[in-house]
Amino acid sequence: MKTTKLLIIFAFTCFIVSTTAQQKPLSLPPEKADWFRDAKFGMFVHFGLYSMLEGSYNGHTMPDTTFKNGRSWYAEWIQMRLEVPSGEYKNLANSFNPMAFDADEWIREAKNAGMRYFVITSKHHDGFALWDSKVSDFNIMNSPYKKDLIAELVAACRKYGIKYGFYYSHWQDWEYPGGAMPEWFPKVPDNEFESYWQKKSLPQVKELITMFDPDLLWFDTWDWETHITDKRRDELIALVRELSPKCLINGRISYLSPGENIDFLEMHDNQYPDKILDKPWQTPATMVHSWGWHAKDYNWKPSQLMVSYLVSNTSKGGNYLLNVGPKPDGSFPVPAVRRLREIGAWMLSNNESVYGTKPIKEIEPQDGVVFAQKIENGRQAIYVYMSKYTEEIEIPLNPDKNTSCTVLESGMPLVTVKTVKGFKIQIPQRLERDCSVQVFKIIL
Numbered sequence: 504m505k506t507t508k509l510l511i512i513f514a515f516t517c518f519i520v521s522t523t524a525q526q527k528p529l530s531l532p533p534e535k536a537d538w539f540r541d542a543k544f545g546m547f548v549h550f551g552l553y554s555m556l557e558g559s560y561n562g563h564t565m566p567d568t569t570f571k572n573g574r575s576w577y578a579e580w581i582q583m584r585l586e587v588p589s590g591e592y593k594n595l596a597n598s599f600n601p602m603a604f605d606a607d608e609w610i611r612e613a614k615n616a617g618m619r620y621f622v623i624t625s626k627h628h629d630g631f632a633l634w635d636s637k638v639s640d641f642n643i644m645n646s647p648y649k650k651d652l653i654a655e656l657v658a659a660c661r662k663y664g665i666k667y668g669f670y671y672s673h674w675q676d677w678e679y680p681g682g683a684m685p686e687w688f689p690k691v692p693d694n695e696f697e698s699y700w701q702k703k704s705l706p707q708v709k710e711l712i713t714m715f716d717p718d719l720l721w722f723d724t725w726d727w728e729t730h731i732t733d734k735r736r737d738e739l740i741a742l743v744r745e746l747s748p749k750c751l752i753n754g755r756i757s758y759l760s761p762g763e764n765i766d767f768l769e770m771h772d773n774q775y776p777d778k779i780l781d782k783p784w785q786t787p788a789t790m791v792h793s794w795g796w797h798a799k800d801y802n803w804k805p806s807q808l809m810v811s812y813l814v815s816n817t818s819k820g821g822n823y824l825l826n827v828g829p830k831p832d833g834s835f836p837v838p839a840v841r842r843l844r845e846i847g848a849w850m851l852s853n854n855e856s857v858y859g860t861k862p863i864k865e866i867e868p869q870d871g872v873v874f875a876q877k878i879e880n881g882r883q884a885i886y887v888y889m890s891k892y893t894e895e896i897e898i899p900l901n902p903d904k905n906t907s908c909t910v911l912e913s914g915m916p917l918v919t920v921k922t923v924k925g926f927k928i929q930i931p932q933r934l935e936r937d938c939s940v941q942v943f944k945i946i947l
Contacts, residue, residue, distance in 0.1 A: 536751055536766050538666060539719070540783050541859040542619035543817055544850070547670075547787055547826040548609070549624050549794040550652075552595040552631050553579045555831045558797030560585045565797065572687055576802075578828070579627055579795030582677060583685050593678060596631060599646040604833025606655035610663050612835060616843040617850025617857070620666035622721050622824065625653055625711060627670070627795075630678030634714065638706045641678050657715050668719030669711050673704045673739065673756070674729050686727050696730040705742060712746040719751035724758040725771065731757045740764050754784075767822075775812060776819055779862045785822035788812060790839055796828040803838050806845035807890075807939030813846075813857065814888040814940055818873035820862045852912040853942045856886035865900065872896055879946070886911070887928065887943040892935040899925040900947065910934065911942040 558565050558578035563585050567573040573584050582592045613621055626632045632642035634653035643652055653669070660667040676682025681699030683691055691699075711717060720743060724731055736757040743750055754761035755769040767783035770776065772794075775786055790809070791800045813823040825846075827839045835843075850857070860875040863885060868874070871891020877884050887896060908917045908928050918929040934941055 536783050543822050543857045544618050545620040545824045546613040546618045547622050547824045550829045551627050554796045556581050576792035578793040578797035596646045600648045601833030606659040610659040612843050614663045616847040622668045625669040628672045628675040630676040666718040668717045670721040673722050679703050722756040779819045785824050787824045789826045806842045810849050810940045811890040818875050856942045883947045885945040889941045896928045902926045908945045911944045
């Protein structure tokens, strides 16, 4: 009788443990994403067959409203936006040969810009893979280039100590039967999508993990209805977790229903939250309008604007993933390189205020001024980012006799004046034009 009771208790306990295990979130422990929280700044690259068309096709240039769906600058969408015949687009692979591509040069530019991780479009919506995929013949090894571009970049990232990950279009695939199409097409039947899902999407994700051991995977959906049901979302997450305990997963795996098992939130393109978010997050951002190379997109953002986006996200606990669209030969456009180096010069002087910092909720943002903090040698360090000159900045914290305030780059001391609410930093006018975003360091 006692044995029977013990067996019943044991069975019931196993059931409870099993049920709890099934319900337990699959997301990684918070410390696994610490590198991502601390890194703050990464490089995104959109490169593929679309780069060869440079935003124009058959005498038309994006955006072109003579096409029903041509109102877009996104050159990586040119096949669908400018209605390039699928056979003609696919034939671009027969002349894809980026002979100026240099993985070492790409990653060195990222590192010198102060970026700590790198993400590239391993397969965008057109379905073309930049690695030696055994799942689909539509890949770079069947082009004149005949080299695994992803493998070269992974080697360079490891050489320079850069974390790396891959954009993978798990939902849309305009080449493979059953892959999802843009919203203006008839919806692919679910059973056909399931075939694509099982025969290409999941197997290629498995390839990317087993071949390259990435630090993150960047999946792409947005606020359209998709074929990525919660069941498929969880199936993909489970696959990644099984193959790699370290690989982070972004919230755009299912933008409308990311669940609790993802590792970081992904904002909309060029979206900048106006409040602190508790979960790790980032903004994917462009230097121009387009992500892929567009030879006639001259809308280059100034580097000082991009630095202001970086510090704004930093002050709210987020990251900034800044995109470069390489030219068809695999080289970075000169305007992009110039901006990377200008941002790198700012980071050379001020990276201490970016890496490893956290938001500070006790101080509200002011006009053109935001804040972050970290603990340094047991003392609180507060960083003040000033992108718009002001004569004084109010700090609603009580100073003590050891409180100091300096310009981070030079160490120049700044005058502080005690007030009823805390103290004010007085900003000399000569600092107004010295730097696009001035950083002041307060030690409490």
